[in-house]
Amino acid sequence: MIFVILHLAMSEKLNNPSCATCGARQKSVFCSLNSDQLVQMDEHKGCDFYKKGETIFKEGAIARGLFCVNKGKIKLSRMGPSGKEQIVRFAKGGDIIGYNSMLSRRPLSATASCLEDSAVCFIPSQQFFALIKKDPNFSLKILELTAKNWDDASRLITDMAQKTTKQRLAEMLLWLKETFGLDEDNCIDVKLSREEIANMVGTATEAVIRLLADLKKENLIALEGKKIKMLDIHGLVMLADLID
Amino acid sequence: MIFVILHLAMSEKLNNPSCATCGARQKSVFCSLNSDQLVQMDEHKGCDFYKKGETIFKEGAIARGLFCVNKGKIKLSRMGPSGKEQIVRFAKGGDIIGYNSMLSRRPLSATASCLEDSAVCFIPSQQFFALIKKDPNFSLKILELTAKNWDDASRLITDMAQKTTKQRLAEMLLWLKETFGLDEDNCIDVKLSREEIANMVGTATEAVIRLLADLKKENLIALEGKKIKMLDIHGLVMLADLID
DNA sequence: TCTAAAGTATGATATTTGTCATACTTCACT
DNA sequence: AGTGAAGTATGACAAATATCATACTTTAGA
Numbered sequence: 001m002i003f004v005i006l007h008l009a010m011s012e013k014l015n016n017p018s019c020a021t022c023g024a025r026q027k028s029v030f031c032s033l034n035s036d037q038l039v040q041m042d043e044h045k046g047c048d049f050y051k052k053g054e055t056i057f058k059e060g061a062i063a064r065g066l067f068c069v070n071k072g073k074i075k076l077s078r079m080g081p082s083g084k085e086q087i088v089r090f091a092k093g094g095d096i097i098g099y100n101s102m103l104s105r106r107p108l109s110a111t112a113s114c115l116e117d118s119a120v121c122f123i124p125s126q127q128f129f130a131l132i133k134k135d136p137n138f139s140l141k142i143l144e145l146t147a148k149n150w151d152d153a154s155r156l157i158t159d160m161a162q163k164t165t166k167q168r169l170a171e172m173l174l175w176l177k178e179t180f181g182l183d184e185d186n187c188i189d190v191k192l193s194r195e196e197i198a199n200m201v202g203t204a205t206e207a208v209i210r211l212l213a214d215l216k217k218e219n220l221i222a223l224e225g226k227k228i229k230m231l232d233i234h235g236l237v238m239l240a241d242l243i244d
Numbered sequence: 245m246i247f248v249i250l251h252l253a254m255s256e257k258l259n260n261p262s263c264a265t266c267g268a269r270q271k272s273v274f275c276s277l278n279s280d281q282l283v284q285m286d287e288h289k290g291c292d293f294y295k296k297g298e299t300i301f302k303e304g305a306i307a308r309g310l311f312c313v314n315k316g317k318i319k320l321s322r323m324g325p326s327g328k329e330q331i332v333r334f335a336k337g338g339d340i341i342g343y344n345s346m347l348s349r350r351p352l353s354a355t356a357s358c359l360e361d362s363a364v365c366f367i368p369s370q371q372f373f374a375l376i377k378k379d380p381n382f383s384l385k386i387l388e389l390t391a392k393n394w395d396d397a398s399r400l401i402t403d404m405a406q407k408t409t410k411q412r413l414a415e416m417l418l419w420l421k422e423t424f425g426l427d428e429d430n431c432i433d434v435k436l437s438r439e440e441i442a443n444m445v446g447t448a449t450e451a452v453i454r455l456l457a458d459l460k461k462e463n464l465i466a467l468e469g470k471k472i473k474m475l476d477i478h479g480l481v482m483l484a485d486l487i488d
Numbered sequence: 489t490c491t492a493a494a495g496t497a498t499g500a501t502a503t504t505t506g507t508c509a510t511a512c513t514t515c516a517c518t
Numbered sequence: 519a520g521t522g523a524a525g526t527a528t529g530a531c532a533a534a535t536a537t538c539a540t541a542c543t544t545t546a547g548a
Binding site: 078080081082084086088089100101103104105106109110132133136139140142143144146147148149150151153154155156157158159160161162163167201202241 | 322326328330333347349353354376377380383384386390391392395398399402403404405406407411445485
């Protein structure tokens with residue numbers, strides 16, 4: 001009996017870690033909520049676990065709330081006209097996803113799927129809008145976040161439109177480095193297939209394979225399976241931006 | 245003497261048309277402001293006139309406020325790495341521009357220049373933030389606007405990355421049609437050079453010229469100088485989206 | 489009205505990139 | 519450990535696109 005109670009208690013703890021003690025929250029838009037607001041959040045939120053490859057939400061669905069990543073790595077992608085996946089963004093601990101659809105009053109514009117096992121909290125729409133309406137600081141934070149996202153996106157449009165495939169690949173490697181950082185070996189700290197990289201760059205898988213080999217020949221990166229080691233970041237920046 | 249007074253009165257009216265009676269405002273994010281808020285706006289705003297080709301603000305500068313288009317057509321573009329212009333957005337009467345930079349706390353990410361003679365009001369940063377902080381409805385409107393802009397941009401990223409030049413051109417023509425509408429002749433109601441179209445599509449001017457000729461041969465459009473007549477919108481949609 | 493400059497158009501050619509075919513390698517699963 | 523499936527790699531070829539050259543047309547300004 002005691003075991004059962006303990007088990008339930010642990011299970012509850014795991015499924016609903018407290019926002020007050022959540023490390024990911026410190027890095028998120030929820031970082032400056034007061035304790036009242038946190039209690040409210042805790043009461044209404046739920047935390048779910050997803051295995052690598054699982055889908056959190058799908059493009060086209062109506063958003064009922066937003067998701068706050070507690071742990072893990074997530075890719076956001078949309079389907080192109082010919083059925084080809086286009087990766088438009090990544091999320092990691094502390095990032096929120098799925099909120100834009102509520103703000104724009106449009107269906108979800110991307111599919112979120114896990115690049116590794118992840119823990120993701122769900123915060124219902126009402127809670128989100130309550131915060132926006134009652135807390136101007138939170139509202140400004142969301143505005144800043146959305147504004148930055150838009151700014152980044154319009155930068156990406158220019159790049160996609162004007163740069164060669166090789167430059168775009170170099171740029172994506174740098175973007176991945178910024179997003180996920182480097183491990184102790186100077187390798188980008190996320191594992192993506194060549195196909196997934198192609199779906200970021202917007203090219204064919206074969207092209208990515210060839211161009212990665214080129215970058216290796218030019219001593220800008222080293223390759224070891226899926227691991228990509230950054231050898232010459234400055235060189236990649238020059239290549240990507242044509243500053244030469 | 246009377247003439248002088250009249251002249252001054254007219255001049256003042258022209259340079260500072262009242263927000264309360266502004267037709268463009270009805271279509272803008274400022275549409276539901278109350279009379280107190282309008283008086284505040286009128287006191288602090290200023291209206292400027294720009295000739296075709298003139299620049300309203302430049303990429304990289306720090307925004308001191310936002311601009312609300314009263315009349316005219318404006319293109320927003322950024323410089324690509326090799327000095328090539330990339331058009332990322334358009335604005336017309338009722339649209340606001342330059343606000344994203346204040347929200348993202350980053351320098352202006354695009355240059356705004358007039359496609360035709362335009363009247364544009366300037367609203368200082370403080371006024372804008374005062375509205376956001378005091379009026380949750382206004383705040384939500386800006387959030388919705390920014391969210392939609394981001395959504396559109398990420399859609400555009402997918403298109404740029406995956407579609408052929410011809411598909412992108414078709415898409416841009418449809419976008420121009422949505423933005424500026426058609427005149428009585430079914431022609432897109434804005435005049436752009438082939439080079440400017442190329443700077444939207446992200447390709448060379450020659451490619452645009454050739455592809456426009458192709459579209460004409462396929463009876464999707466008709467050409468008459470800078471005027472582009474939409475003959476088969478459904479056909480263009482099919483071409484752009486590969487729905488066939 | 490004339491002229492220079494800008495914009496438009498077209499051809500030839502080089503380069504890039506996509507596509508298809510094929511083989512090798514790694515990984516998960518029994 | 520063996521097997522099949524997925525992922526990675528490479529070559530050959532086709533298609534798309536950029537680039538350069540050149541000529542024609544329109545526009546703005548003297």
